[in-house]
Amino acid sequence: MSLALLLFFALPIPDLQDSGSPVSGPVGLSEVRAQDPAPTKVLQTSANTAQVRLDWTSLPFPQMEPGARLGQAMALGDFDGDGWQDLAVSAPGAVRPGGLGEILVAMAAPGGLRKGVREILRVAPPAHQPEFEALEFGAALCICELDDDSAAELLIGAPLSGNGSGTVFVWGIDSLQKPAHMLLGADTLPGRLGHSVAAGDFDGDGRWDLAMGAPLAHHGEHPGGAVLVLSTKAGRRVLAAPRPASGAGFGSALAILDLAPGAPVNLVVSAPDADGEGVEGAGQVWIYSAGLRPIQPTLLTDPDLDLPGPSSFGRSISALGKTLLVGAPDRSPSRAGVLGGAFRYRQELGRPVRLLVQGEEPRPSDPAPSDRARHARLGLRVLAANMLGGAEPDALVATEALFGVEGLEQALLIWPGADPEAKPIALNPPPEAGLRWMQSLAVDSLNSDRACLLAGDPSFGDPSFGVGVMATGSNRGRVMLGVLVPR
Numbered sequence: 001m002s003l004a005l006l007l008f009f010a011l012p013i014p015d016l017q018d019s020g021s022p023v024s025g026p027v028g029l030s031e032v033r034a035q036d037p038a039p040t041k042v043l044q045t046s047a048n049t050a051q052v053r054l055d056w057t058s059l060p061f062p063q064m065e066p067g068a069r070l071g072q073a074m075a076l077g078d079f080d081g082d083g084w085q086d087l088a089v090s091a092p093g094a095v096r097p098g099g100l101g102e103i104l105v106a107m108a109a110p111g112g113l114r115k116g117v118r119e120i121l122r123v124a125p126p127a128h129q130p131e132f133e134a135l136e137f138g139a140a141l142c143i144c145e146l147d148d149d150s151a152a153e154l155l156i157g158a159p160l161s162g163n164g165s166g167t168v169f170v171w172g173i174d175s176l177q178k179p180a181h182m183l184l185g186a187d188t189l190p191g192r193l194g195h196s197v198a199a200g201d202f203d204g205d206g207r208w209d210l211a212m213g214a215p216l217a218h219h220g221e222h223p224g225g226a227v228l229v230l231s232t233k234a235g236r237r238v239l240a241a242p243r244p245a246s247g248a249g250f251g252s253a254l255a256i257l258d259l260a261p262g263a264p265v266n267l268v269v270s271a272p273d274a275d276g277e278g279v280e281g282a283g284q285v286w287i288y289s290a291g292l293r294p295i296q297p298t299l300l301t302d303p304d305l306d307l308p309g310p311s312s313f314g315r316s317i318s319a320l321g322k323t324l325l326v327g328a329p330d331r332s333p334s335r336a337g338v339l340g341g342a343f344r345y346r347q348e349l350g351r352p353v354r355l356l357v358q359g360e361e362p363r364p365s366d367p368a369p370s371d372r373a374r375h376a377r378l379g380l381r382v383l384a385a386n387m388l389g390g391a392e393p394d395a396l397v398a399t400e401a402l403f404g405v406e407g408l409e410q411a412l413l414i415w416p417g418a419d420p421e422a423k424p425i426a427l428n429p430p431p432e433a434g435l436r437w438m439q440s441l442a443v444d445s446l447n448s449d450r451a452c453l454l455a456g457d458p459s460f461g462d463p464s465f466g467v468g469v470m471a472t473g474s475n476r477g478r479v480m481l482g483v484l485v486p487r
């Protein structure tokens with residue numbers, strides 16, 4: 001990044017009230033709801049386990065200390081510009097001189113991560129600020145391009161820094177040996193700033209812009225979260241929660257929707273704790289038009305209007321190209337228990353086509369259907385990625401416990417993108433999988449003849465650690481690489 005650009009980003013926000021929030025209320029909202037005539041397909045979840053499996057190996061990161069949680073977040077990017085995607089992984093609980101959190105970057109060997117790791121770089125927060133500690137450094141990561149060279153930079157959220165105000169760092173400018181640079185200090189937009197990060201050219205000037213979620217922010221008269229956008233064309237802007245309500249969690253997750261190659265991208269912002277019409281915690285997802293034009297963003301909500309409880313629609317979101325996935329892990333189609341769900345939207349003929357992926361109803365023959373179903377939480381995490389080789393992105397959907405797949409406590413399902421009618425494939429977990437073995441996910445499909453899945457497991461650790469009812473393992477964490485092979 002040039003010094004001028006850094007200074008541009010470092011300018012103070014003149015007035016949060018006049019920062020150009022494009023929304024003021026519900027007037028003119030374009031809502032996609034159940035009555036939308038776009039076709040809805042309810043896909044089956046009877047997972048097909050017969051086709052492929054993952055061949056797992058552990059990436060050679062050094063062993064972390066207990067509580068480090070390596071694998072909490074990850075981002076794939078070519079940080080040295082050699083053409084092979086490297087992997088940045090955070091350990092936000094690692095104790096370091098600059099605070100809590102460290103990022104390890106696995107530099108891929110020629111041939112990609114699947115062929116090996118050439119070097120591990122360590123990125124810690126700057127240690128020279130005695131009055132300031134970075135906390136939960138690396139809780140959110142994404143790649144960005146700030147200096148227009150062939151090597152990616154890394155955007156790093158540290159949402160608990162500054163008493164929970166939140167800070168954002170950037171790493172990889174000029175030299176990979178330099179520590180992360182603080183891009184935004186505490187109190188820029190207090191409220192867990194950096195809980196989520198995303199980057200892309202929102203304003204259409206050809207240069208990358210940055211977005212950072214602050215889901216607990218109160219922006220002027222707008223409680224309920226906000227997103228800070230650093231636009232190369234328009235400067236700093238704050239997107240406030242479009243329907244102001246405390247606790248909505250607007251900015252909890254961000255995604256980039258790229259509907260037309262070469263055109264500015266759309267910014268997708270979720271508010272998974274927002275109330276719906278008569279339903280607490282229904283959840284919302286907002287799509288801001290390319291160019292961040294001052295018009296109402298598009299609202300997506302759970303298509304079922306009569307859900308009995310919270311849905312948490314938007315707890316996880318992921319986009320690739322024109323495909324948007326939305327996870328709703330708390331949705332319950334009946335009162336039998338929490339099953340969860342995930343939705344796939346694709347822009348076709350100017351109207352999103354909604355594909356519904358819904359958790360299974362408990363079967364009457366099941367001995368304790370409600371207990372098992374309550375923990376399903378399908379859609380806890382979603383990832384749109386090219387993994388199976390089709391023309392359309394595949395949908396990876398994680399669940400805490402999938403009812404009906406033998407032997408899997410947590411399950412990762414993949415719905416082929418090429419054939420929307422196809423049944424999902426249940427991917428086998430790595431050996432000794434921790435409780436959250438798919439906390440973070442990425443697919444490296446550019447550098448290998450066969451795609452590989454990267455799974456961050458911050459819960460991994462010594463099995464004997466903390467024996468007892470509350471035993472959670474030592475949470476050292478690890479990162480697994482799974483190569484898709486025929487079964």
Ligand SMILES: [Ca+2]
Nearest residue numbers: 078080082084
């Ligand atoms: Ca590289």
Ligand SMILES: [Ca+2]
Nearest residue numbers: 147149151152
């Ligand atoms: Ca660069």
Ligand SMILES: [Ca+2]
Nearest residue numbers: 205207208232
């Ligand atoms: Ca731009």
